[in-house]
Amino acid sequence: MQAISDTVFQLSSQFDSMFLFDMHDNDLAAISDIFLTSHQQLSEETAKYAWLAENGEISELKRRVHLVKPLWGYCGLSEFQTRFQEMENFFSANPSINDSLIRLEAENPFILEGLELIKQEANKIQEFLKQ
Amino acid sequence: MRYTAVIVEDLSVAADVLQKYCIKSGKVNVVGSFKSTEEAIPYLSENSVDLIFLDIEMPGANGFSLLDQMQYQPQVILTTSKTEYAFDAFEYSVTDFLRKPFSYQRFAQALEKLKPLNEKKEEQEEMSHVFIKSDGKLIRLNNDDILYIESMGDYVKFITNDKKIISHNTIKALTEKINPDVFCKVHRSYIINMNKISDIRDNTLYIANAKIPVSKANRSTVMSRIKIV
Numbered sequence: 001m002q003a004i005s006d007t008v009f010q011l012s013s014q015f016d017s018m019f020l021f022d023m024h025d026n027d028l029a030a031i032s033d034i035f036l037t038s039h040q041q042l043s044e045e046t047a048k049y050a051w052l053a054e055n056g057e058i059s060e061l062k063r064r065v066h067l068v069k070p071l072w073g074y075c076g077l078s079e080f081q082t083r084f085q086e087m088e089n090f091f092s093a094n095p096s097i098n099d100s101l102i103r104l105e106a107e108n109p110f111i112l113e114g115l116e117l118i119k120q121e122a123n124k125i126q127e128f129l130k131q
Numbered sequence: 132m133r134y135t136a137v138i139v140e141d142l143s144v145a146a147d148v149l150q151k152y153c154i155k156s157g158k159v160n161v162v163g164s165f166k167s168t169e170e171a172i173p174y175l176s177e178n179s180v181d182l183i184f185l186d187i188e189m190p191g192a193n194g195f196s197l198l199d200q201m202q203y204q205p206q207v208i209l210t211t212s213k214t215e216y217a218f219d220a221f222e223y224s225v226t227d228f229l230r231k232p233f234s235y236q237r238f239a240q241a242l243e244k245l246k247p248l249n250e251k252k253e254e255q256e257e258m259s260h261v262f263i264k265s266d267g268k269l270i271r272l273n274n275d276d277i278l279y280i281e282s283m284g285d286y287v288k289f290i291t292n293d294k295k296i297i298s299h300n301t302i303k304a305l306t307e308k309i310n311p312d313v314f315c316k317v318h319r320s321y322i323i324n325m326n327k328i329s330d331i332r333d334n335t336l337y338i339a340n341a342k343i344p345v346s347k348a349n350r351s352t353v354m355s356r357i358k359i360v
Contacts, residue, residue, distance in 0.1 A: 019232075019234060022234055022235055022236070023148060023232070023234065023235065024151075025155070030151075034144060034148075037143070037144055038144055041143075041144070063188070063190075066188055066212070066213075067141065067142065067188075068142075069212055070142060070144075070145060070212045070231040070232055071142070071144060073212075073231060073232040074144050074145065074148065074231075074232045081212075085212075
């Protein structure tokens, strides 16, 4: 349902707000839902990456990166989706366990930054909708 | 009249957005949503739909294997986050290829490319039978009644359960005219109805007790079209 005040809310500049508002017909609550669902799934999935790499499950790791990759895009963070695509390409080449762990370590701050962005924006929207 | 559709997509956020777009369009009625090919197959083998929104990379079998197993040809819109499948998409004659995430506008463009329902149904009806010339008349044969077609030089013999009809034609010419979803050329002298195979042993397949040779050149095509569990 579209709230009248939705048009006043400004998403942070990192987000492709035009895409998000178009996708959800300016429904802020729906955007917040997508953020929360995506945040949960991305958090759960990315938490498994190190274990998969340590155990040599590189093809499963690649599959799981592929699975959640579009969630960044659904949150309006296309730059993060592109970065996940690059990660997927990297793991598709079946790198060694050591190289995989080094790559994941390098990506970790970026993943945490993305998750934090989504979480903060979801909180901001929810605060706004309470007003 | 709305297209009946199913969504086959393992990412719930993507499936939810797609469902929302379908409702917004007013043109698509989503009758089922499945997270894998394996979940979708039982539904699609018992229910006919006009359209499938299909992800490709999913747990288990990929989206194309679902299309391989379909007994009929609904229209297909692929939804994927990779563009590498464009060539396969072309091979499977899909209507459009949407890269996730996509806007409503892009989704609406894909819907515009769908064949109108009546046209699609007429096409399916046309592909469900053949008319063959024999004894100075045109005889209608439903695909489902034809067991196989055998070459006899400049003539071919259509074999059904209860009759054999000879017609002036060639296997080569027929290959281009019959429904490729149902029939398959297995040898320079034989076209068979894939749904009528009872068993396959080495380079021979059996249809209603008839032994039909499978040539080396066609063996891989035949094997790729049967479901081995």
